[in-house]
Each structure stands twice: as structure tokens, then as C-alpha cells.
Amino acid sequence: MPSANTTPWQLEGTISALRALGLTDLVCVENETVVTDPKKGDQLNLLAPVLDAYQIPVKFNFKPADMAWVKFKPKARMHALDRIYPDGIEIPDYFPGKNIVHLPTVKCHIYTTTTGAMKNAFGGLLYKHRHYTHTWIHEVLVDLLAIQKEIHPGIFAVMDGTTAGNGPGPRILIPVEKNVILASADQVAIDAVAAKMMGFDPMQIPYIRMAHEDGLGVGDPREIEVVGDSIEFSGLALPRRAVDAPLPGLALLVRTEQGPAGRAVQDLAGEDPHAGLGGGARLAALAVGGAAPFRALEARDAVGTAL
Numbered sequence: 001m002p003s004a005n006t007t008p009w010q011l012e013g014t015i016s017a018l019r020a021l022g023l024t025d026l027v028c029v030e031n032e033t034v035v036t037d038p039k040k041g042d043q044l045n046l047l048a049p050v051l052d053a054y055q056i057p058v059k060f061n062f063k064p065a066d067m068a069w070v071k072f073k074p075k076a077r078m079h080a081l082d083r084i085y086p087d088g089i090e091i092p093d094y095f096p097g098k099n100i101v102h103l104p105t106v107k108c109h110i111y112t113t114t115t116g117a118m119k120n121a122f123g124g125l126l127y128k129h130r131h132y133t134h135t136w137i138h139e140v141l142v143d144l145l146a147i148q149k150e151i152h153p154g155i156f157a158v159m160d161g162t163t164a165g166n167g168p169g170p171r172i173l174i175p176v177e178k179n180v181i182l183a184s185a186d187q188v189a190i191d192a193v194a195a196k197m198m199g200f201d202p203m204q205i206p207y208i209r210m211a212h213e214d215g216l217g218v219g220d221p222r223e224i225e226v227v228g229d230s231i232e233f234s235g236l237a238l239p240r241r242a243v244d245a246p247l248p249g250l251a252l253l254v255r256t257e258q259g260p261a262g263r264a265v266q267d268l269a270g271e272d273p274h275a276g277l278g279g280g281a282r283l284a285a286l287a288v289g290g291a292a293p294f295r296a297l298e299a300r301d302a303v304g305t306a307l
Contacts (some may be wrong), residue, residue, distance in 0.1 A: 001045075002175035003165030006103040008046040010160040010181070014101060015054060028058045029094070031123035059094065061124060067094035069127060076146035079139035079210070084132070091125050091147065099154040100124075106182070106194045107165025107173055111137045113205045114195045115170060117157035117187040118145055138206035145187055145216050157190050158183045164198070180229070188217025189224050196221050197231050 018026060028051055030038040038060060042048040051058060059066040069090040074081075081089050102120040109115035111134050121144045126133065133140045148155055161180040165173035180197070184190035188211045192202035202208045202219050212219030 001171075001173065002163040003105055003107050003173050004170055005045045005105065006047060007105070007160045007162065008050050009162070010103055010105075010158060011047055011050050013181075014103060014158050015050070015056070018101075026056055028056050029061055029092075029124060030058060031061050061092045061094070062127070067092040069093070072147070072151075074143070074147050075150060076143075076214075078143045078146070080133070080136035081140060081143040081147075084136065084140070089147075090127065091151070095124070096151040098152065100148070100152045100156070102155070102157040102187070104157060104159050105163075105165065106159055106161035106178070106180070106198070108167060108169040108198065110168050110170075112141065112207055113200060114191065114198060116159055116191040116194050117184075118142075118191050118207060118211065120157070121145065121148055138210060141207040142210045142214060142216065145211055146214070148187075149216065154185070155187060156183070156185050157187055159190055159194060161194070161197070166198075186217045188212055188219045192219040192221060193224060193226060193231065 015026070030042070032038050042051070042058075050056075061067055070093045071088040072091045074089065078089075102117050104116045104120040107115055109119070112119060118141045122141065125144050125147060126140075159182040161178045161182065163175045164178045164180075166176050167174040178197075182190050182193060184193075188208060192208050192212075195202040195205055195208065202221060203212070208219040211217055218224055
């Protein structure tokens with residue numbers, strides 16, 4: 001379904017950039033829900049051919065042979081998860097110590113207004129019956145980002161908006177062609193920019209505002225430097241800002257219809273400590289172009305999710 005799922009070019013473009021950076025150990029981790037079949041989804045969304053072609057192993061967070069769910073006690077103050085799971089929060093034992101690259105899409109959501117990088121962790125860190133947490137969904141997303149920051153050395157997101165999802169998502173979406181791709185190491189900032197592009201005030205969306213207030217990222221568009229194209233999704237424009245140093249929140253916007261954009265993406269990577277995986281890896285050097293086909297991915301000690 002256009003706009004609902006990770007796209008094959010999004011997956012391949014990320015793979016290609018990671019491989020070009022010498023990151024050679026990537027594993028795709030997927031989840032299941034009470035209404036989806038991940039293997040069927042891989043086939044219908046054309047992700048399986050990409051993974052097969054580049055010999056990317058796939059693990060499933062619901063298969064005991066791939067990973068186990070273990071108790072985890074966060075250091076950060078929880079807004080809701082500790083009350084939802086009074087017997088203890090559980091996460092997959094495969095995740096701690098690994099970098100993660102999220103591959104969400106730009107779309108609306110009936111519970112959270114918008115959904116993107118922060119909600120992508122919902123399927124990876126919560127078990128099959130996680131839909132019970134929707135009553136406190138905004139608080140849960142903030143809790144999950146806090147947990148991610150404790151277990152992952154690096155967190156990055158490449159968000160596909162070549163076709164964006166309008167309407168009552170995530171399933172009943174109206175695909176709208178927008179031809180943009182966003183990328184950032186700040187999960188709050190990339191969701192805020194996507195929300196702004198869709199015509200929403202990011203700081204009026206509870207999960208973005210709460211994450212901003214908790215210091216988990218930057219949700220105020222006035223504090224986010226957009227490297228690449230300006231924001232034009234809904235007729236709203238976020239003015240460019242000239243800065244001497246990268247702002248705390250950093251997002252990249254590449255308009256795919258303009259062809260190769262490697263230079264703009266490399267500008268995002270730069271020397272900015274927020275851009276890239278742990279240890280100074282410059283994942284942001286992602287070349288995105290509409291003219292040439294994408295190639296492939298591999299990332300050292302990284303876990304890529306197509307949730």
C-alpha cells in the first residue's frame with residue numbers, strides 16, 4: 001500500500017549508503033501484529049527481493065529462535081509503560097548494544113495525528129498485543145524513545161514521503177504523491193518536520209511536545225535546521241535559517257524528483273554530532289535520486305527495521 005509501508009527504494013537507498021560507508025553487518029528485524037503477516041508483507045511490498053538480492057538476514061522479534069523477550073528496567077522516568085506493565089517492561093534481547101535505522105513513511109494516524117520515526121519503535125520494542133497501549137499512546141511513544149536512547153548506541157531514521165498518507169491512517173490512507181525523503185538522527189525533529197509538512201503544528205501533537213520537553217530531541221520547528229529543500233508540503237513554509245553551527249535538531253529534506261542529491265545529504269552528515277550512527281558514522285551521506293536506481297545496504301553492528 002503506497003505511503004503505508006517501507007518502500008523498496010527507501011530500503012535499497014539506505015542499504016547503498018550504509019555499504020558505501022563501509023558498514024557491513026546489517027540485519028532486518030520485523031514484527032507481527034494481530035492483523036498482519038510480515039512475510040506476506042515483505043512479498044507484497046517488494047521488500048523481499050531487495051533483502052534477498054543483497055543477502056540481508058531477516059529476524060523476527062516474535063520468534064524465540066531469533067530473540068527472546070527479557071525484563072528491562074529503564075533509568076529514565078516512564079510516563080506510562082511502567083503502569084501498563086506493572087510486572088516489568090520487556091524488550092527483545094537482540095537490541096541492546098546495536099545501532100538502529102528506522103524506515104518509516106510520512107503519514108497520518110488516527111491515534112497520534114501523525115506517525116513516523118518515533119512510532120516505528122512501537123512494533124520493535126513492544127510485543128504482539130501492544131495495541132492495548134493505545135489508550136496512552138503518546139506517553140508510550142515518549143517512553144519508547146527514552147528506552148531506545150538507553151539501549152542503542154546510535155539511532156537514525158530515513159523517512160519516505162515519495163507517496164505520503166493522508167486521511168485515517170495507518171491503514172485507510174489516501175496516497176498523495178509528494179516526492180520527498182527525510183533523514184535525521186533526531187527522531188523528534190524528523191517527526192516534527194514531517195508533521196509541519198503535513199500542515200500540523202508539531203508542538204500541538206502530544207508525543208512530539210512531550211519528547212521535546214523531556215529533552216529526547218527537538219520538536220520546535222524554530223530550533224530545527226532543514227538541510228536541503230524547504231518545507232512545502234501543505235503550503236506552509238519553514239524559513240531557512242543561517243547558522244554558524246548545527247542546531248540541536250537536524251533534519252534533511254531531499255526532493256527526489258530533482259535527481260541525485262548526494263551532496264546535500266553529505267552536508268547533513270558534516271561534522272554534526274547528531275547526524276549519524278554511534279561512533280561518528282556518517283549515515284547521513286545518503287544519495288537519493290529519482291533518475292538512477294538505488295543499489296543496496298549493509299551496516300556494521302546495525303539493525304534496520306521495516307516495521
